[in-house]
Amino acid sequence: MQSDPDSFAILIQRLFLQHAAHIRGFVVALLPDAAMVDDVVQETFLTVTAKAATFDPSRDFVAWACGIARMKVREAGRRAARQWRPLSDDVIDALAASAPPQGEDDVRLALLAECVGKLPEQSRRVIDLRYQQSQKPEEIARRMAWGVESVYVALSRARAALRQCVNRKLAGGGA
């Protein structure tokens, strides 16, 4: 299988791209700060490519790549210690062990877009600012002239509404 290292490296890269959304979702869960996710995913990709030759194809690629991603998340946590503290290692291990299997990321994306469209105006605004404009709650509070606590509450409510909406649609319900 490893007789042709170049084509194997390409295969590994293809596997990464195929599972990119899932790996990215894994990184986001452990590192919810948008500004840092891109770098960590990029670093994971580079390391996965560099270590391609050591990957045993009979293993689960996603589990292996996520193991590398975990290391990168830890490194990012050490570098950015002041700004963001990761969850402790044993919690991360427990979470990683119970990570849900890959699935339906593109479907969820499309459903989410529909569900965002159904949000009431203020919730929509807060979600836009948080996820399209990547603004932190303090920024959102300033822009909307709210207290930051109100922003947290609004985000919680909006997320709950989105979760319910997406789950309903996934379960085959209508509206």
Next chain:
Amino acid sequence: MSEQRLQMLLDRYLDGALSEDDRAELEHVLLASPSARATFWQSAGLHAVAMRWGQEAWGRRMAEPAPATLPVRSWRPYAARWIAAGLAAAACIVWVVVSLTKPAVVPEIAISPDPVGPAGVAMITSEVEATWESPPKSATLTPGTTIELRSGAALVEFFSGARLVAQGPARLTITSETEATCGFGRFSAYVPPPARGFTLRAGSLAVVDLGTEFGVNIPASGPPEVHVFNGAVSLSSDGIAAGNLSGGEACRIEGAVVRRLAASPQSFLRESQYMQLADAENRRRHREWTAFADALSRDPSAVGHYIPVAENFRDRTIANRVNGSGASPATIIGCEIAEGRWPSGRAVEFHGGADRVRLDIPGGFKAVTLLAWIRLEEVRNGYLALLAPDGLAEGTLRWGLMDGRLRLGIARSSGKPEPNWEAVMSDSVVLPHHAGRWLLVASTFDGRNICHYVNGERVKSLDAFCPVPLLIGPAEIGNWRGTASAAIRGRIDELAVLRRAMTADELKQVFNAGRQAEAPSR
């Protein structure tokens, strides 16, 4: 643990707002409970998909042309100019000694009381294609302030939570957190529950909001109209109650007659549409600024131009966008990555302490422009270093803020190891209300005058005696020899050094190209 509490902790985690105790509680339940872990993955999963959605949606919007609801303003691209070689050669070698001003030696750092900000009750948080007859003089609006829009639109946010979209031409006088008077114009108000009772006056008419959304049209000549989009308002004229209006209803007040109409929300610019226009404006500005920044990097007199991007934080280096100037890339020490002015951009974030960015700008300069887009999280007294070279040789520049004043110092030999610093300072121009807002600060020296600019407005100009050549060399941004006392707390997302003095017009262009749809402030 209740499901609600777990969800609350998870949301805080995703927003980076977990306290120590909350974190411990969350970690405990995640370790102990498989169902809590399942809930974690549900929340994290949605968060990840939402991030993806947000990035893609933003990317699509960036590529769209702006909706043409308001007249589109044409924008002339930044044109590179440079001083004629003859002028440069002649004027700079022979120095005019300014007999009046003795070089100012930097006094011991005297801490004056912190500058007190104005007691504002409202702010203009954004504007779209706005031209002002009477622009706001400061970021926060105090009672009694009148603003007048000639055209375009602006969003006024009252600290009570009420928001007003004003469509020009319009005049508005702010009375308090909960009241304003319309001189003329079209306004739409959105009043959330905490601000219920917000009152808009026009002449003898008073409209009191009972929640939530209404519009008011006060033509320059003609009867005023009130339209209710959602909820209800109560009307009074000269203090006498004139009834209530509910959602879908409107009325026109013709003298003593109140004529009922159907509401026509489409004839008002409501907050949601305004926000779309403001977002489109931001996207347009981002595109324009990108082109502008490229042109600045290519200016023949540019020496250094640094704009952090995400990749820089991996290898801790920011490239110099100017080719062939000899100035080095910038090295990030301690500082962390943060959002810049634009959602897809990045800034270097300084937390004080030993955070700094080091670079090396060799060579001597006969003239110089230093400019930076900065966002201070706190505006405090004392010296804050913007650009602090290591060296002390005659001609060395030192650029910073002292008690909220922009300061450019130039070293003169004193016969002792420590030089005398001749410095020109502006008045106190960076004030507490600037905290958390992006500012353009710039200082220029053209061989004769030192000028300071904030947001493209000149705030100081003074003759200065300066030995030639001006030097920078190895230097630090945001700190001074890693000493905590001179460290800034905030972000920088662009820094440029040119070997000529930019004009006031040019710096105004830099400001207009780089600011977001927020109202310019001083």
